[in-house]
Amino acid sequence: MIDLGLRFKAQSDIFSDRMPPEKIRDVLVSELPDAPSGLDAVLSMFAQTVLPLCKNEASPHFVGFGDTGDDPAALAGGLLALLTQQNLINQSFDAPSATFVEMVVLRWLRDLLGYHNAPVSNIQTVWDVGGVITHGGTTSNAVAMMLAREHKAPGTMHVGVVNPNQFGIIVPRGIGHYSVKSALTWIGVGDQAIEVDTHAFRYDLTALERALHEHRDQVMSVVAYAGDSRTQTVEHLRRVYEIVSTADPRIWLHVDACWGLVAAFSDKFRYLLDGITEFDSVTVDPHKVMAVPYSLSALVVRQPASLRTVSSYSDLIMQEDYAFGQVTPFIGTKGWLSLKLWMMMLSHGRAGLAALAEHRVSKARRFAALLDEHPHMLRMHDPDLSAVAFVYLPSNVRPESTVTELEIDWINTVNQGIHDRMLAEGSWYLHQFSLPDDHGRLRAGATLYPFRFMANNPRTGEHHMAEVIDYVTKLGGNLEGELR
Ligand SMILES: Cc1ncc(COP(=O)(O)O)c(C=O)c1O
Structure with a gap:
């Protein structure tokens, strides 16, 4: 089983086989047979029918997203977590040591971000730790929005939502992640995100001040991105903190640093997160x-005791000081997720984490330089971290002269066509999404559909970067000819 998985990860292709979804449906969706198959037969069925269609993010040609999931120590932790079957809901009989591994990992994350940690002997309960481990950024953001709600109207957990108008949140327009907006609907305060204009993928600070003034008393939280999900631009956190706390110090300040955490690893980039510890x-x-x-994922909080406001208790379980199940809304039984991170962080140490961050950022800068040398490529921003968003410029478009709306449509048609073809062929993967032209590289205010290169994949080298640019250029040239 381990060989099968590791061979899959080590293969150079993203996909061994491609099929349209309906065909995969028809191959795989069938009735449960009466007869048992035995593990060997099941494994070989899996290897022949399911695995070839799986995407391999560790392929050096997978350059569009963050997660390669291939750190050896983290993989070892993942396997051992499966085999040890600890349940982080309780400490005493469910996770006697795992609970403290979870705690130490949260403390390391807090420390890297710059938050203060209480002395170990002062950790008497889970409310002294200052964070929770969850299954993903979406859950962590949802817990943050619950904290914001309880901060604005204490006790809403128990009495329900009264006067929903007070639970608005401010988010940056066009670059926010849907999870915080979804969280508002899940926690029952209504979908009331107030979108504020951006400039260069950060809040337009004058517009932020104006929005705070216009929506006085209606805002429970301001959300900032340390690395937005598209370009990974890091917000000017200290300026946002100063503006919001001056306008209304009761507002809950939340940073989504799903991507920006990497800046905390190296002295070279930590300045990007200046001000983060002022956030709640x-x-x-x-x-x-x-x-x-x-x-x-993890959510860390400035004041550890704030997690009391979203805690739940039961007389069946969790009646103990170190039971994490009390402070993880939405989650009951929870596997030992943190073991992967414990092993990864110990195996790299501070120096290894710094090297990882520096390697990625320098690779992103190299990719940006390759784009700049190329007549058909236009970069949409100056990379802060490891993401580089860019468009393919069709032959007749000159970015130095005024680009018309018609030309924007043409650029988008060609770029979306390239992406469709790339997905169908499956030999390379770059991510694509809508993006406001926030630097005015082509036409200020236009919505573009760029590609996004991500420098997180350790197997992607310089020649891969040049090859993927050639590949996009070739597809773009072919499409231009066909579509005209
Ligand atoms: C900025 C940001 N926040 C939150 C999320 C959601 O994270 P997850 O997919 O781990 O739930 C994402 C996912 O891409 C993201 O980019």
């Missing part, structure tokens, strides 16, 4: 930036 809560996603296999 921070989401981080080690399964995005630390090559930790799915899934693992």
Whole structure:
């Protein structure tokens, strides 16, 4: 089983086989047979029919997303967590040592971000730790929104939502992640995200001040991105903190640092996170930036005791000081997710984490330089971390002169066509999404559909970067000819 998995990870292709979804449906969706098959037969069925269609993010050609999940120590932790079957809901009989591994990992994350940790002997309960481990950034953000709600109207957990108008949140327009908006609907306060204009993928600070003034008393939280999900631009956190706390110090400040955590690893990039410890809560996603296999996220909070406001108790279980189940809303039984991270962080140490961050950022800068040398490629931003978003420029478009709306449509048609073809062929993967042209590289205010290169994959080298640019150029040239 381990050989099968490792051979899969080590293969150079992203996919061994491609099929349209309906065909995969028809092959795989069948009735449960009466007769038992035995594990060997099941494994070989899996290897022949399911695995060839799986995507291999560790392929050096998979350059569009963060997670390669291939850190050896993290993989070892993942396997051992499966085999040891600890349940992080309780400490005493469910997770006697695992609970403290979870705690130490949260403390390391807090420390890297710059938050203060209480002396070990002062950790008397889970409310002294200052964070929780969850299954992903979406859950961590949802818990943060619950904290914001309880901060604004204490006791809403128990009495229900009264006067929903007070639970608005401010988010940056066009670059936020859907999870915080979804969280508002899940926690019952209504979908009331107030979108504020951005400039260069950060809040337009004048517009932020204006929004705070216009929506006085209606805002429970301001959300900032330390690495937005598209370009990984890191917000000017200290400026946002100063503006929000001046306007209304009661507002809960949340940072989504799912991507930005990586800046905390190196002295060279930590300045990007200046001000983060003034924020009330921070989401981080080690399964995005630390090559930790799915899934693992954490929410850390400035004041550890704030987690009391979203705690739940039961007389069946969790009646003990160190039971994490009390402070993880939405989650009951929870596997030992943190073991992967414990092993990964110990095996790298501080120096290894710094080297990982520096290697990724320098690779992203090299990719940006390759784009800049190429007549058909246009970079949409200056990379802060490891993401580089860019468009393919069709032959007749000149970015130095005024680009018309018609030309924007043409650029988008060609870029989306390239992406469709890339997905169908399956030999390379770059991510694609809508993006406001926030630097005005082509036409200020236009919505573009760029590609996104991500420098997280340790197997992607310089020649792969040149090859993927050639590949996009070739597809773009072919499409231009066909579509005209
Ligand atoms: C900025 C940001 N926040 C939150 C999330 C959600 O994280 P997850 O998929 O781990 O739930 C993402 C996912 O891409 C993200 O980019």
